[in-house]
Amino acid sequence: MAAALAAVVRTVMVLGLGLSVGEALSLDLYEETCPQVEAAVTAAVRQAMAKDSTVAAGLLRMHFHDCFVRGCDASVLLDSTGNVTAEKDGPPNVSLHAFYVVDNAKATLEAQCPGVVSCADILALAARDAVALSGGPSWVVPVGRRDGRVSLASETATLPGPRASFEQLKQAFHARGLSTKDLVVLSGGHTLGFAHCSSFQDRIFSSLEEGQGGIMGMDPSLSPSFAASLRRACPPNNTARAAGSGLDATSAAFDNTYYRMLQAGRGLLASDEALLTHPKTRAFVALYAASQEAFFRAFAKSMLRMGGLNGGDEVRANCRRVNNNKP
Ligand code: HEM
Structure with missing residues (x-):
């Protein structure tokens, strides 16, 4: 009964936006499979911030724009392909920056524990680190987000704009x-x-x-x-x-x-x-x-x-591309 209720909660769709609330995130998912995840992300963020003071803002906004379109599924990180213009190239996102920081953390983690840590988790952790390393609060980020396979520039129109009432x-x-x-x-x-x-x-x-x-x-x-x-x-x-x-x-x-x-x-x-x-x-x-x-x-x-909104279904090998393992 409790399990059935939890399943219902997980699949509650929020006003047709394709976001589900209450996905089962965990505090110790990577404890055995990739214990260095936090250290790797923090190191990537710290290193980038030492060279460029605008990186923290870039990462925080990137996480927000990810979570508000299809949930926190790293859809904002996908590059456009021949026939699909991705979120990244939608009008509100052309000023996003610091994507390379997520790439750097991902490269370290793929070398240490391939195929384990999602890009969406890396971005959630990086946003937290960006805030903390700028003098703000810190918090424990539950992990287990999955990466999405869909990213459409047209969907960035649902992000609130600077003139919103x-x-x-x-x-x-x-x-x-x-x-x-x-x-x-x-x-x-x-x-x-x-x-x-x-x-x-x-x-x-x-x-x-x-x-x-x-x-x-x-x-x-x-x-x-x-x-x-x-x-x-x-x-x-x-x-x-x-x-x-x-x-x-x-x-x-x-x-x-x-x-x-x-x-x-x-x-x-x-x-x-x-x-x-x-x-x-x-x-x-x-x-x-x-x-x-x-x-x-x-x-x-x-x-x-906000970081608990999730909607993805795989752990991407490269944060800029969906995995090539499905027909
Ligand atoms: C409430 C609705 C929001 C609106 C309408 C909004 C709009 C904007 C706009 C127009 C910019 C400037 C973009 C540019 O001219 O380059 C911006 C920057 C930024 N936003 Fe928001 N935002 C909102 C909420 C948020 C939230 C929830 C966060 C994170 C928790 C956030 C974090 C940021 C950050 C950090 C920047 C600076 C980015 C940089 O310097 O690269 N915003 N926002």
């Missing part, structure tokens, strides 16, 4: 079995990293145009001095593709500055600002702005919830 954000999280609190907590991932001008340019100029969620224009909720500094970083005729801004003022450090900036009218994306529109989410923002400890505790929990 509060309702759209809530819907994107609820559709994956995540709560409104998870939305506020995981948006705190924007304590790391960078956004290109195109992600917020329509908030800093006064010319009105049709945006995704209605008419966009100079956003009155932005602090005027912050808007002015963003206009300097992203002039209207800007042609520098790498131009943009840190998502918070301490973008290489995992801390609660993101929430304090939000409260000060210095949230970079319209989707960040949207967290202030509802009293419930505004209260969470205030809580995490006041207590980094509360944010860290909540972030670890929400990452575990």
Whole structure:
């Protein structure tokens, strides 16, 4: 009876998105088959971060974009093939980076314990390490995710965009079995990293145009001095593709500055600002702005919830390609 119930839970489909919640992840799956898994992933992340301070943000966002499309099944890691454009080449993912870090960890693990550790597990562990090595919390990552065989650029359209309204954000999280609190907590991932001008340019100029969620224009909720500094970083005729801004003022450090900036009218994306529109989410923002400890505790929990979405069916030999063992 209990087993039957567990099977039902495992196969509950979340609003037709193809995600199942409650897959049987384990704390000791690799204990005998690949005990060096944690050390290998941590070493790969640490080595990359020592050379490039943007790697941590890249890995954290990569894990989020993986989990939100078909569950955490490493579908985001697959390269496009002759006839299929993969998630990686979908519009929200073209700015993802640091794929080589997962490749490096995978190469080490394939040499030590071939065919054992999934790419999805490596990415979940790498995201955790990226946060911890940036000064954030750490947590134990249950493992046993399987890698998917399908990756479609078209499905990245379901990822929430930078102009999403509060309702759209809530819907994107609820559709994956995540709560409104998870939305506020995981948006705190924007304590790391960078956004290109195109992600917020329509908030800093006064010319009105049709945006995704209605008419966009100079956003009155932005602090005027912050808007002015963003206009300097992203002039209207800007042609520098790498131009943009840190998502918070301490973008290489995992801390609660993101929430304090939000409260000060210095949230970079319209989707960040949207967290202030509802009293419930505004209260969470205030809580995490006041207590980094509360944010860290909540972030670890929400990452575990997001990382528990799984949907794959094999352990890939190469994270960029599906295995060649099926007809
Ligand atoms: C709530 C909905 C979210 C939206 C609409 C959103 C949107 C964005 C956008 C537009 C960027 C900038 C992309 C660019 O211009 O290059 C970005 C960056 C980033 N996002 Fe999010 N995001 C969301 C949630 C999350 C979550 C849940 C996480 C992780 C827990 C996350 C982690 C990051 C990180 C770390 C970066 C910086 C990436 C880098 O510097 O390479 N985001 N996000």
